[in-house]
Amino acid sequence: MKKLLSLILTALLTVSMFVGCSSNNDASDKDVSKNDTSKNDEKDTSTKDIIEIEFWHSASGVKGEATDQVAADFNATVGKEKGIFVKSVYQGNDVVAKLKTVSQANDVKNFPDVGQIYGSGIPAVMKMDPLVTVDEMFAKGDASISKNDLHPSFVRAFEYKNEMIGMPFNNSTILLYYNKDHFEEVGLDPEQPPTTIAELASATSKLMKLKGNKVDRYGLNVAIRRYQLSNFIGGQGEYNFYGDNEGGRTGQMTKVTFGEDGSLKKYLTEWDKLVKTGGYKPIEDNINEEFATGICSMAIMSTSRISTIHGLMGEDANFGVAYLPKVDAADKGGVSVGGGSLCLFDKGDSDKLNAAWEFIQYAASPEAQAKYSIATGYVAANLKAYDLPEMKSHLESHPEYQVAINQLNASNPNVQEPFDLIPWELDAIIKDTMAEFGSGNKTIDEAHDYIVEECNKKLAAYNRANN
Incomplete structure (x- = not known):
């Protein structure tokens, strides 16, 4: 073999x-x-x-x-x-x-x-x-x-x-981290964290704080990159694939399929609700420290950071973790490894x-x-x-x-990180585009079309050069 x-x-x-x-x-x-x-x-x-x-x-x-x-x-x-x-x-x-x-x-x-x-x-x-x-x-x-x-x-x-x-x-897997003290402060139930992106947007709008015209406390911090996006795509429906040939696991991946199946548009439409709150930080500077010190109330991070956050927050740590919020409440795919x-x-x-x-x-x-x-x-x-x-x-x-x-x-084993051949190139496309989208500088359609077209261009060029 x-x-x-x-x-x-x-x-x-x-x-x-x-x-x-x-x-x-x-x-x-x-x-x-x-x-x-x-x-x-x-x-x-x-x-x-x-x-x-x-x-x-x-x-x-x-x-x-x-x-x-x-x-x-x-x-x-x-x-x-x-x-x-x-x-x-x-x-x-x-x-x-x-x-x-x-x-x-x-x-x-x-x-x-x-x-x-x-x-x-x-x-x-x-x-x-x-x-x-x-x-x-x-x-x-x-x-x-x-x-x-x-x-x-x-x-x-x-x-x-x-x-x-x-x-x-x-x-590891990916989780939502949230500050329980901040939840209580704004009247949110710390034992009922957001379960969908729509609920995440609602919580973000309540948790954010302004000082003048600037955000003093963000509701949520996460940079959407290739891995994060593959979870939001893969979790839709019973499960979903990021690219053809089951995301490159039954044969060489030649294209992304999240454009043609509508899953990227569905995700961006929901994520736009979060962007419009004004309380979402789409880039990561020092996400561990910023969450631990209360600069952001929620963050999406790996399970392997739980001990890191405990170490930064000390004995008085009062945070919770929850499942990654779904694109749609009916989704059953879950998350990848x-x-x-x-x-x-x-x-x-x-x-x-x-x-x-x-x-x-x-x-x-x-x-x-x-x-x-x-x-x-x-x-x-x-x-x-x-x-x-x-x-x-x-x-x-x-x-x-x-x-x-x-x-x-609770996740379907088919929800996995893709074997996409040139992950570093696709990651750069997704990361940069989602940062622009998260900052309000690209529309849903602009972000969608650019990600799909550029990822497929890179994959096509790779396959042509290496046949």
Whole structure:
């Protein structure tokens, strides 16, 4: 299957790790400090014939420390038992870019054994010859976990043509954050947050504050980019697709379809109600800090920022999280999965490949996923993690995380971030146009037509150049 994928997708370019919540959504969650990986650099040399594998990741700060700890815990348990040592290596924001460099040089020996690959990066790694899909490893049998242990939406997030490419690892979804004190101040029920964009607009108009002619407090802050838009498009009806071939998951995506099916116009029509309140901020400067300090009353952000907001607001934090508001009250699609997966690469050493598979299975185990979720705010991919006492205790004391889990459970697995080949280019079109629209400088029709036409021009040009 790997070879077939390589032929089908040989034209795919590498993508940046984050254009949008497999993209976007988690990119700005990262702490700027680099994590210390020294805890993983010391092997137990008393064990002979240790197999060392290299794990490239893009997590920094608190999330980086937690990622390194997964490797350290493996080394101290399964690795110690089986003679495997995982070296955890931070590779900056974009592991895929580093992989492209070694792939173009055909430098297989310098590939990692395991790489952390975000959803938007899956199309790029599928053309890399050393890739071994997770389904290929499952097919060998004797796995310590089952695909049935994993949340269906998380499995779908990293599938192409129904083959699972990477193992879900650091995953999130998108939520509405709201300041409960502000809600009470203006007479809104803090236990009844907005459920539709129309209700969001109504709340925004009440929450905003003016000082003279300038906004002193915004009702809502979020920049609509590729990832955010894909959620508003995908959630419509039972579920909806952003582009042809099920958003690039059953074949190469050649065009966006949200123009021809009317879903973009429907979304923009509702979002315009929000724009007209005057209390919506369409660009993100320091969204975490601005929400935490009360500069904006509501924000749309990743689940992985819950711990960040708690840290910024301190013990007196009084905020809630809610499902992403729907375009229409009757919509049932829900939201997509953001974040990344773990992919395997075969460097010509079967022992290393099998050792890497041991590590990936460990990282997806209930115990490892529960610990990682508690430490980072990501949503555990392994359903059995929620049966563990420590996870139950965590969710009881931090009910915000349960909201994220409930939202994913209520979502259709077909609602996913698209495999759109050139996500960074489409993201730029959507981000810039929605900023103009959000500032009142483009009409519904102007924004709609520009996004559809420009996205399809970019996709057509890419496909012509790479056939």
